[in-house]
Amino acid sequence: MNPTPAPRLSARHLTLRRRGVAVLDDVSIDLPAGRTLALIGESGAGKSTLAFAAMGLLRRPEVELEGELRVGGTDVVQASERELQSLRGPRMGLVFQDAAAALNPCFTVLQHLSEPLRRHKGLGRAACRQRAMALLDGVGIADPEARLAAYPHELSGGMQQRVMIAIALACEPELLIADEPTSALDVTIQAQIMALILERVRALGASAVFVLHDLALAAQVADRVAVMYAGQIVEEGPAAEVLRRPRHPYTQGLRASAIEFGAERLQPIAGVVPALSAMPGGCRFAPRCMRATARCTERPPRVADGAVTLACWHA
Numbered sequence: 351m352n353p354t355p356a357p358r359l360s361a362r363h364l365t366l367r368r369r370g371v372a373v374l375d376d377v378s379i380d381l382p383a384g385r386t387l388a389l390i391g392e393s394g395a396g397k398s399t400l401a402f403a404a405m406g407l408l409r410r411p412e413v414e415l416e417g418e419l420r421v422g423g424t425d426v427v428q429a430s431e432r433e434l435q436s437l438r439g440p441r442m443g444l445v446f447q448d449a450a451a452a453l454n455p456c457f458t459v460l461q462h463l464s465e466p467l468r469r470h471k472g473l474g475r476a477a478c479r480q481r482a483m484a485l486l487d488g489v490g491i492a493d494p495e496a497r498l499a500a501y502p503h504e505l506s507g508g509m510q511q512r513v514m515i516a517i518a519l520a521c522e523p524e525l526l527i528a529d530e531p532t533s534a535l536d537v538t539i540q541a542q543i544m545a546l547i548l549e550r551v552r553a554l555g556a557s558a559v560f561v562l563h564d565l566a567l568a569a570q571v572a573d574r575v576a577v578m579y580a581g582q583i584v585e586e587g588p589a590a591e592v593l594r595r596p597r598h599p600y601t602q603g604l605r606a607s608a609i610e611f612g613a614e615r616l617q618p619i620a621g622v623v624p625a626l627s628a629m630p631g632g633c634r635f636a637p638r639c640m641r642a643t644a645r646c647t648e649r650p651p652r653v654a655d656g657a658v659t660l661a662c663w664h665a
C-alpha cells in the first residue's frame with residue numbers, strides 16, 4: 351500500500367513578525383499533491399507574505415519566523431540558502447505579479463531559460479536552446495526561435511508574463527507559487543494567461559498556490575480556498591464549499607461585495623483592517639463584524655465544519 355504522499359506545501363503554526371509585529375499569525379495549512387489553492391483576502395491580509403515566505407524569500411534576520419513551513423520535505427524556515435536554491439527551480443516554480451521587475455533587463459529570453467536548465471538539469475548549449483524553444487511554444491509564444499534573442503523590454507507585458515511562466519516551469523517543479531500572476535495585465539489577456547498556467551500545472555501534475563483578489567477566478571482555478579484576514583486564515587476548505595456557502599462572516603462579506611460590484615478589486619465590508627501594531631487581542635475581524643459579541647474578545651480556534659475549517663465563535 352502506498353503511503354499518503356507528503357503535502358506539497360504545509361504550514362504549521364507559522365508566525366512571521368516584522369519588527370515584533372505579527373504579519374502572519376499562527377497560520378496552518380496543507381496543500382496536497384496535485385491540488386491548487388487560492389489565497390484570498392483584502393489588501394494587507396498577508397497573502398504575498400505567506401507566498402514569499404514559502405518561496406524562502408522572507409528569512410531571518412529580515413523577519414522573525416516561528417513554526418514550520420514545508421515545501422515537500424524541506425522546512426524553508428530552517429533550510430540553508432543552498433538548500434533553498436536547490437528547491438527553487440526543480441521543486442518549486444515562482445511567478446510574480448510584475449514580470450518586468452522579475453526579469454533581468456540585461457539577459458535575453460534564452461539566457462533566462464538556460465540558467466535553470468543548465469544549473470539543475472545539466473543541459474548543454476544546444477539542448478538548452480531546443481528545450482527553451484519548446485518551453486516558449488508551450489506557453490503560447492509564436493515563432494519561439496525568433497524570441498530567444500529578445501530582451502525583456504522588447505516584449506509586451508503579456509509576453510513577459512508568458513516568459514516568466516516558462517522559466518517557472520522549465521524544470522518541471524512539483525509546486526508553482528504565483529502571486530497575482532495576471533493582475534498586472536490587461537483584462538483581455540488575464541483569463542488567457544490564467545488558463546495557460548492551469549493547463550501547464552495540470553499537465554505536470556503539479557500543485558499550485560495562487561494569490562488572487564478575484565473570488566470568481568478563485569472558484570474557477572482552485573480546488574481549495576484559504577481566506578486570510580489580518581495575517582490569519584479565517585476559513586479554508588474546498589473552493590466550491592467556501593465560495594458557494596461561506597460560513598465565516600468575513601468570507602460572507604467578501605462574497606457579497608464580489609456579487610454586488612463584480613468580482614474586481616475587493617472593497618468589502620464597512621471599516622478597514624486595523625493596523626497590525628494595534629490588532630485586537632481576540633478575533634481580529636470583530637471590530638468590523640455584525641455578529642461580534644463579548645465572546646469575540648477571545649481568539650476563536652479554527653474548527654472543522656464538514657470539509658471546511660473556520661475560526662469564528664458565531665458561524
Ligand SMILES: Nc1ncnc2c1ncn2[C@@H]1O[C@H](COP(=O)(O)OP(=O)(O)OP(=O)(O)O)[C@@H](O)[C@H]1O
Pocket residue numbers: 368373391392393394395396397398399400626
Ligand atoms: N517590506 C515590508 N516592510 C514592512 N511591512 C510590510 C512589508 N511588506 C508587507 N508589509 C506589511 O505586511 C502586511 C501584509 O502585506 P502583504 O503584502 O502580505 O499583503 P497582501 O495580502 O499580499 O496584500 P495585497 O492584496 O495588497 O497584495 C501589510 O500590513 C503590509 O503593510
Ligand SMILES: [Mg+2]
Pocket residue numbers: 397398399561
Ligand atoms: Mg500581495
